[in-house]
Amino acid sequence: MRKTLLTFLFTFLAFSQIWAQNKPTGIAAKVAGMQKFSGYFPFYWDEATGRILLEIDKLDQPFLYVSSLAAGLGSNDIGLDRGQLGGEHVVYFQKVGPKVLLIEPNQRYRAMNGNPAEEQAVAQSFAQSALWGFKVEATEGDRVLVDATEFLLRDAHDVVGSIRRSRQGSYRLDPSRSVMYLPRTRNFPQNSEFETTLTFVGGEDAGGFVRSVTPSAQAITLRQHHSFIQLPDKNYTPRPMDPRAGYFGIEYMDFSTPVDQPIIKRYIARHRLQKKHPAAPVSEAVKPIVYYVDHAAPEPIRTALLEGARWWAQAFEAAGYKNAFQVEILPADADPMDVRYNVIQWVHRSTRGWSYGASVTDPRTGEIIKGHVSLGSLRVRQDFLIAEGLLAPYEEGKPANPEMMKMALARLRQLSAHELGHTLGIMHNYAASVSNRASVMDYPHPSVKLTASGQLDLSDAYAVGIGEWDKLAVAYGYQHFPSGTDEQAKLDQLLREGYQRGLQFISDRDARAPGGAHPQAHLWDNGPNAADELNHVLAIRKKALERFGENNIKPGVPMALLEDLLVPIYNYHRYQVEAAAKVVGGLNYTYASRGDGQLVTALVPEAEQQQALDALLATLQPQVLALPERIIAAIPPRPAGWSPTRELFDKRTGLTFDPLAAAEASADFTLSFLFHPERAARLVELKARGSKLGLDEVLDKIIDQTWNAKRASGLEGQTQLLTQQLVLTHLMALSQDENAAYSVRGTALLHLNQLEKHAKKLAKSSDEGVKANALLALNRLLKPVEAKPQLHKDLPPGAPIGSMAPIGCE
CATH class of the missing domain: 1.25.40 (Serine Threonine Protein Phosphatase 5, Tetratricopeptide repeat)
Incomplete structure (x- = not known):
């Protein structure tokens, strides 16, 4: 019996030593059994604890971080719309001992002459921002694993502040009712996408705008989105801003500028677009600009949005491009917040509100990475209402005048083109x-x-x-000139000729x-x-x-x-x-x-x-x-049952028309x-x-x-x-x-x-x-x-x- 026990003990010790030698360690051990999402930044979903563990394999390498609002509040007055973009941040992960910091350098002050001493002097003269601190969970070579859950589940879009500034109530984020939203948490080779469901509680002093769009003013549940995006390569050439050209853009102070030159540098915002054959009068693009219309927009609205957006192809054709600008329907399985898609999103609100064209732009150069249009769905109804008021179309015994719908859809085409123009930088x-x-x-x-x-x-x-101005603007922003061209002189000539043709900005x-x-x-x-x-x-x-x-x-x-x-x-x-x-x-x-x-x-x-x-x-x-x-x-x-609204005349006579x-x-x-x-x-x-x-x-x-x-x-x-x-x-x-x-x-x-x-x-x-x-x-x-x-x-x-x-x- 003793011999049997000794034999078992030696066998157990031998197997224990072999198991110990082969036991998973580091990151592999920490994520064992978790669902892995391979891509730009690998990450893992821990079903048991509801955590996201982020594997950082690109320490000290800059990337773009963008937060946004995937599912909104629906109030124009508060402004927290579905699809609303937040700001862009060029950031990098920096490991210091047991911590990893997410650092945002200051892009507004630079030294661009390549002199390390001047770059350091500028960097040390202006504050940078440490956006978050992560505790290291495990390491493996030059890879670090951190728990990103708390970072992702925070109020990155400042919902609390937006509601407070609108005087609509005092709210706070409730962690117990906030979780990851896995259907829109994905990973791709050049971007990692995370989405969360966040619940904000309070509301004892909730205002009417909040109460009108929430089932319960005591709990507001929205979805926020986070994007880690690979920065574009260095082959993009920024184009200088000209006040006569009509473009949004970026600006920064370059302290390496000679004293006799302007220290503030300004560049337009635009998509990267290059001709395959720059010397040819007409050429296809190396990579066309493609926009996608929200498949949630019903007909005939969807077709009107497509038609209006496609008008811009005329401007790119006039600038010498062939098939360089395209508009399609967003694939049913695509996420509008995915940075890979330029989108025209159909947004619902409780009252008619602004539509807008936003973009994700590289703060370093002005290159537009993603165009994002948000169109308020009630706007088309307002134009239809105006047409009803003008035409008095419901005469008894006669069919309704079709000109009302024609006018409303015509306006919608124009609106689609207008907001998309903003996402082109105009x-x-x-x-x-x-x-x-x-x-x-x-x-x-x-x-x-x-x-x-x-x-x-x-x-x-x-x-x-x-219009003719739009063609001129696209030519200024997107014309690709052959090597050796005096680009600045050509651009100036474009603007001068436009002015001579009576075009103003x-x-x-x-x-x-x-x-x-x-x-x-x-x-x-x-x-x-x-x-x-x-x-x-x-x-x-x-x-x-x-x-x-x-x-x-x-x-x-x-x-x-x-x-x-x-x-x-x-x-x-x-x-x-x-x-x-x-x-x-x-x-x-x-x-x-x-x-x-x-x-x-x-x-x-x-x-x-x-x-x-x-x-x-x-x-x-x-x-x-x-x-x-x-x-x-x-x-x-x-x-x-038909309560008055702010869309009506104000009155001094009580309920009666005044x-x-x-x-x-x-x-x-x-x-x-x-x-x-x-x-x-x-x-x-x-x-x-x-x-x-x-x-x-x-x-x-x-x-x-x-x-x-x-x-x-x-x-x-x-x-x-x-x-x-x-x-x-x-x-x-x-x-x-x-x-x-x-x-x-x-x-x-x-x-x-x-x-x-x-x-x-x-x-x-x-x-x-x-x-x-x-x-x-x-x-x-x-x-x-x-x-x-x-x-x-x-x-x-x-x-x-x-x-x-x-x-x-x-």
């Missing part, structure tokens, strides 16, 4: 509408015509195809400012002359209102919903008002460079300013502002531009430089056509009195505005003094309405500091709803 061009619709990168207003028989014609509401800052001065840079306008177009859209508006009634809605629809269609028709002229206002006190200019022959600055001719002022004052006339009785009588309060509040908002809109302190300051300046139209003359004319106008009766008379009070508010506010020039405030005070004398005369009128209005004005004049235009009623939103940053959006 900025907005708001001066394109004056040059025969020269760019899809403008914001288009429907171009509706009046036929000889007085009918509204929507057949040419939106342009078809790429003016972008967001100049077009969006309420006090803007450029007479040709506007959002959602048409035509070469802002005043002429304002008169035209007023005629379209008048015709649409003349036929407005129950035929604007389908049989069986609550009559109260007529208000939904009335809003965009009553305010149909709103954008052209803004365009015309910029002509008054306007200054024409371009982004000229020395010696390029472009206009530098030029004052807008007085006659053109006067024409614009007259057109603007027409929008304040009682017959324009007052709605006819038949429309007012046709709109009852909304029935139970035509005077609608008039108040419209008149106030016009006056807010005319009384803008920046415009007022320019008008004072122009008068000092010899113009006959200064701030005095503008204020005189406004007062003459409101306070001094012939008394109207009925609702028009009440609208007239209301407009007089609005003028008074703006005049008092301008006199008290500490940001306004002294000369502006003084001029406003002078006109207030004159208006006070006039009001004292009107206070003696036998007309009770006129007398009451004058007494109110005199009372308000006692406290001019209390004049606040923001207390007036506002127009319902015309532009997409939400706080999305407009640059790169529409």
